[in-house]
Amino acid sequence: MTRTAGRKIQSLLLGTAAGCFVIGAGATVLDVILRKTAGVNVPAVIEFTSFVIGLGALVSFPVCYAQRSHVTAQLLSELRPRTFSRPLGLFGVFVAMIFAVILFVVMADNTWSKLGSPELSRDLALPMPVLLGIVTVILGVSAVAAIIGMIAELRRKGAGK
Amino acid sequence: RELRVSSFEPPMGFYSSKVLQAWIDEINPKLTGGTSLKLYAGSILGAAPAQPELVKAGVADIALIVPTYTPGLFPLSGVVEVPGLVETSADGTAILNSLSEQGMLDDEYRDYKILALFSTPGYRFLMSGDGVSEPGQLQGLKMRTPSPFGSEILSILGASGVSIPAPQVYENLERHVVAGAVWVMDAYRTFRLDEVAPAVTSLRFTASPMAILMNRAAYDSLPQEDREVLDETAGRKLAEWIAGVVDATDAEIEAAYRNGGKVKFIDLDDDAVAVWREALAAAPEKWIESQSDRDAAVKALDAAGNTRQ
Amino acid sequence: MSGLVLGSLGFAAALFLIFLEVPIAVAMGLVGLAGTAMIIGIDGTVAVGATTVWDSVTNYTLTMLPLFVLMGNLAARSGLSSQLFQAMSVLIGHRRGGLALATIGASAGFGMISGSSLATTATMGRIAMPEMKQAGYSQSLAGGSIAAGGTLGILIPPSTILVIYAFIAEQSVRTLMLATAGPIVLAVALYCLAIWIPLWMGWSSAPKRQRASRAEAIAALYDLVPPVAMFGVIMGGLYTGFFTANETAAVGAAVVLAYGVVSRRLSMRSFLAAAMDTAATCGALYLVLIGANLFNFFLALSGLPFSLTGMFSGVLDQPVLVILIMLAIYLLMGALMDSLAMLLLTVPLFVPIASAAGIDLIWFGVFAIMVIEMGLITPPVGMNLFVLKAVNPSVRMVELWRGITPFVIADLIRVAIIIAIPAIVLWVPYAAR
Numbered sequence: 001m002t003r004t005a006g007r008k009i010q011s012l013l014l015g016t017a018a019g020c021f022v023i024g025a026g027a028t029v030l031d032v033i034l035r036k037t038a039g040v041n042v043p044a045v046i047e048f049t050s051f052v053i054g055l056g057a058l059v060s061f062p063v064c065y066a067q068r069s070h071v072t073a074q075l076l077s078e079l080r081p082r083t084f085s086r087p088l089g090l091f092g093v094f095v096a097m098i099f100a101v102i103l104f105v106v107m108a109d110n111t112w113s114k115l116g117s118p119e120l121s122r123d124l125a126l127p128m129p130v131l132l133g134i135v136t137v138i139l140g141v142s143a144v145a146a147i148i149g150m151i152a153e154l155r156r157k158g159a160g161k
Numbered sequence: 162r163e164l165r166v167s168s169f170e171p172p173m174g175f176y177s178s179k180v181l182q183a184w185i186d187e188i189n190p191k192l193t194g195g196t197s198l199k200l201y202a203g204s205i206l207g208a209a210p211a212q213p214e215l216v217k218a219g220v221a222d223i224a225l226i227v228p229t230y231t232p233g234l235f236p237l238s239g240v241v242e243v244p245g246l247v248e249t250s251a252d253g254t255a256i257l258n259s260l261s262e263q264g265m266l267d268d269e270y271r272d273y274k275i276l277a278l279f280s281t282p283g284y285r286f287l288m289s290g291d292g293v294s295e296p297g298q299l300q301g302l303k304m305r306t307p308s309p310f311g312s313e314i315l316s317i318l319g320a321s322g323v324s325i326p327a328p329q330v331y332e333n334l335e336r337h338v339v340a341g342a343v344w345v346m347d348a349y350r351t352f353r354l355d356e357v358a359p360a361v362t363s364l365r366f367t368a369s370p371m372a373i374l375m376n377r378a379a380y381d382s383l384p385q386e387d388r389e390v391l392d393e394t395a396g397r398k399l400a401e402w403i404a405g406v407v408d409a410t411d412a413e414i415e416a417a418y419r420n421g422g423k424v425k426f427i428d429l430d431d432d433a434v435a436v437w438r439e440a441l442a443a444a445p446e447k448w449i450e451s452q453s454d455r456d457a458a459v460k461a462l463d464a465a466g467n468t469r470q
Numbered sequence: 471m472s473g474l475v476l477g478s479l480g481f482a483a484a485l486f487l488i489f490l491e492v493p494i495a496v497a498m499g500l501v502g503l504a505g506t507a508m509i510i511g512i513d514g515t516v517a518v519g520a521t522t523v524w525d526s527v528t529n530y531t532l533t534m535l536p537l538f539v540l541m542g543n544l545a546a547r548s549g550l551s552s553q554l555f556q557a558m559s560v561l562i563g564h565r566r567g568g569l570a571l572a573t574i575g576a577s578a579g580f581g582m583i584s585g586s587s588l589a590t591t592a593t594m595g596r597i598a599m600p601e602m603k604q605a606g607y608s609q610s611l612a613g614g615s616i617a618a619g620g621t622l623g624i625l626i627p628p629s630t631i632l633v634i635y636a637f638i639a640e641q642s643v644r645t646l647m648l649a650t651a652g653p654i655v656l657a658v659a660l661y662c663l664a665i666w667i668p669l670w671m672g673w674s675s676a677p678k679r680q681r682a683s684r685a686e687a688i689a690a691l692y693d694l695v696p697p698v699a700m701f702g703v704i705m706g707g708l709y710t711g712f713f714t715a716n717e718t719a720a721v722g723a724a725v726v727l728a729y730g731v732v733s734r735r736l737s738m739r740s741f742l743a744a745a746m747d748t749a750a751t752c753g754a755l756y757l758v759l760i761g762a763n764l765f766n767f768f769l770a771l772s773g774l775p776f777s778l779t780g781m782f783s784g785v786l787d788q789p790v791l792v793i794l795i796m797l798a799i800y801l802l803m804g805a806l807m808d809s810l811a812m813l814l815l816t817v818p819l820f821v822p823i824a825s826a827a828g829i830d831l832i833w834f835g836v837f838a839i840m841v842i843e844m845g846l847i848t849p850p851v852g853m854n855l856f857v858l859k860a861v862n863p864s865v866r867m868v869e870l871w872r873g874i875t876p877f878v879i880a881d882l883i884r885v886a887i888i889i890a891i892p893a894i895v896l897w898v899p900y901a902a903r
């Protein structure tokens with residue numbers, strides 16, 4: 001994949017996430033306004049807000065893995081950047097990749113076992129296998145992004161030498 | 162082997178302390194040396210809606226579940242929600258065990274070993290302000306609903322159901338997001354709802370099913386003696402004991418708040434109750450409509466009605 | 471291997487991985503999954519992993535997190551944060567550490583609308599950090615005051631932690647909220663000292679400014695009007711019952727957005743940038759939450775938290791000793807764990823002990839919230855420090871650790887004071903009855 005394509009995909013994901021947050025906030029604000037003015041409420045607004053904002057957080061995962069923007073406690077590499085920065089950076093990205101793949105496999109296995117289950121979400125009555133399928137696909141994209149992040153880190157190391 | 166018993170309720174919560182822990186304390190001495198039960202309360206092993214999955218996967222060996230938290234998984238257990246069937250836990254427990262013994266619940270619990278099927282006591286209207294004594298007063302109000310079918314019941318009465326997680330009901334009542342809650346008296350004690358919803362209508366018109374389920378493989382892996390000990394207490398016997406504790410506590414809480422004087426009790430005479438029954442007459446039909454297998458639903462509803470008589 | 475040994479080894483393994491700069495989320499998550507698999511096998515672990523991911527990303531209370539981050543970003547992109555801080559700088563910047571004091575005040579303000587310390591820290595980290603950096607404050611002082619100020623987010627109502635305590639311990643939310651009044655005043659006062667004393671001793675630096683002219687001061691006061699008015703709308707709405715604590719996040723973001731649009735300070739471009747920044751931050755934050763939940767699940771399963779409470783049986787007749795032991799346990803756990811997880815694991819175990827020792831459960835709730843909030847700023851695993859680092863990647867962790875030390879000491883003094891004088895907690899709620 002070319003770099004521009006990668007950047008476009010990242011922008012698309014972040015844009016989707018941003019849209020989700022705005023829609024979630026909008027639904028809640030609409031609910032507050034309707035409640036006070038018309039005495040009605042947006043049906044299932046709590047579940048809708050939870051799902052749409054959760055979706056926003058999920059689609060940000062691949063970007064986090066690809067850009068390696070994880071929350072990390074950097075101690076050694078700040079004390080001795082020349083010695084530690086590269087090996088630890090590589091190690092961290094490698095372990096993150098393993099985690100991303102495991103999380104995807106776990107979610108995929110669980111979703112697979114639930115295909116055909118009649119379970120519905122509580123308020124919106126959406127089929128759970130479909131919802132879990134969406135989470136699985138995004139975690140799959142995250143795993144791919146983590147592999148891309150690993151490759152990017154390796155290249156950075158090569159370029160540095 | 163130590164069996165993990167999971168409860169989504171905090172350790173001091175009613176079902177954790179007075180039901181599960183009490184049962185564990187009674188049964189542990191009877192089990193062989195290698196087996197014991199240990200309570201993991203407070204959702205340590207997972208959130209309330211995840212409990213059926215966790216016990217099925219063996220994360221918990223035994224778990225307390227609320228079938229209506231996972232719509233679609235335990236459809237017929239929801240029959241105790243139908244208005245007019247359940248006033249006490251004993252009522253709901255009799256219905257569920259009768260259905261189970263007739264094999265009607267075999268399908269929805271096929272992945273589990275059932276230890277007990279029971280119900281909450283009847284839910285009442287816990288209201289802010291002056292409270293309600295007749296159905297018309299609910300018109301246009303927003304209420305905290307116990308379940309999707311709870312919302313159906315509310316819409317029949319002209320109100321609308323809002324789904325709010327239990328710990329946040331207090332704040333939502335305080336802020337008038339909802340005018341009241343459809344819940345058990347115990348919510349006064351556990352969630353301090355007496356501070357924000359101090360008017361209770363003594364009509365008990367719906368209830369939630371509950372179950373204690375066991376992982377099948379965990380049960381099969383126990384020594385013969387231990388399985389016998391479990392079988393001895395499990396089933397209708399355990400359920401009826403639980404229903405006794407539940408109803409006694411419900412009565413005790415009601416008496417305490419009646420004496421306390423801070424809560425306004427709206428007691429209904431027979432005529433007033435008849436008005437509510439009339440208003441809720443369409444509910445059973447709605448419940449059948451909401452089911453994917455309507456024939457089974459009709460049979461379950463009939464069976465439940467017969468148990469009641 | 472016994473669960474206890476496994477739990478301790480898991481603790482050590484997670485710490486070691488974090489030390490090797492593996493992302494926090496990954497270190498906790500991997501150890502959590504591996505440890506869980508060793509205790510309950512692969513099938514169970516798959517179920518735990520899947521339900522943890524699902525529960526974390528669909529948790530309603532957590533929806534506040536992205537929305538408060540969005541609110542902070544919108545405020546920053548509208549130039550509100552710099553306006554606020556410039557005004558503050560004009561008004562109190564000539565005093566020693568004026569901007570750090572303003573940060574504590576502003577954090578307390580955000581704490582009044584945010585139920586979460588992490589959201590408070592993320593918001594203030596974006597607003598105050600660049601301002602103090604530009605003003606020439608040392609990184610340690612800037613970072614320390616933001617991270618410490620962030621802990622006010624869960625002490626000052628609304629607070630998710632407080633509501634959860636009320637739920638588990640079956641105490642009144644209203645009484646608990648009133649009980650935090652005294653400790654909040656104490657906290658702000660002690661944090662001021664935590665800023666001043668290192669400055670007096672020369673351990674941190676905050677350039678002094680010339681006192682502004684009268685005209686400048688009046689202009690600065692005028693500049694404070696929009697943010698104060700917006701804050702008033704949000705606060706007023708919350709306290710008059712217009713909306714719930716969870717809803718303040720959405721309303722707050724909408725109010726700041728509306729201000730930006732109406733005042734023409736927020737272009738479409740900067741709106742999109744604020745939203746995209748929010749997404750980038752929140753991806754990392756939610757991953758940390760998932761990792762922490764997996765890790766805490768494993769710890770609970772190992773029985774390690776249970777065994778910590780075994781030591782109380784002989785000392786129930788000495789309540790102060792009970793409190794001191796609990797304090798020690800909290801500090802130990804707080805060094806390594808997430809606040810909510812700590813609360814969920816310990817309160818169910820500690821409340822019956824406290825109750826048996828005759829300790830007032832309202833007092834105990836405030837104590838627990840205070841000590842748990844300390845865990846957010848104590849190294850090595852202090853979530854506020856990580857959040858601050860996530861929104862300001864150029865800040866050095868070592869500087870943050872150095873800068874937070876005076877505030878940790880201030881917190882310890884505050885805890886000592888409420889143990890010595892419980893009335894600071896209990897006077898307001900009991901007077902209000």
Ligand code: NA
Nearest residue numbers: 581584623626
């Ligand atoms: Na707060």
Ligand code: NA
Nearest residue numbers: 804805845851
């Ligand atoms: Na800490």
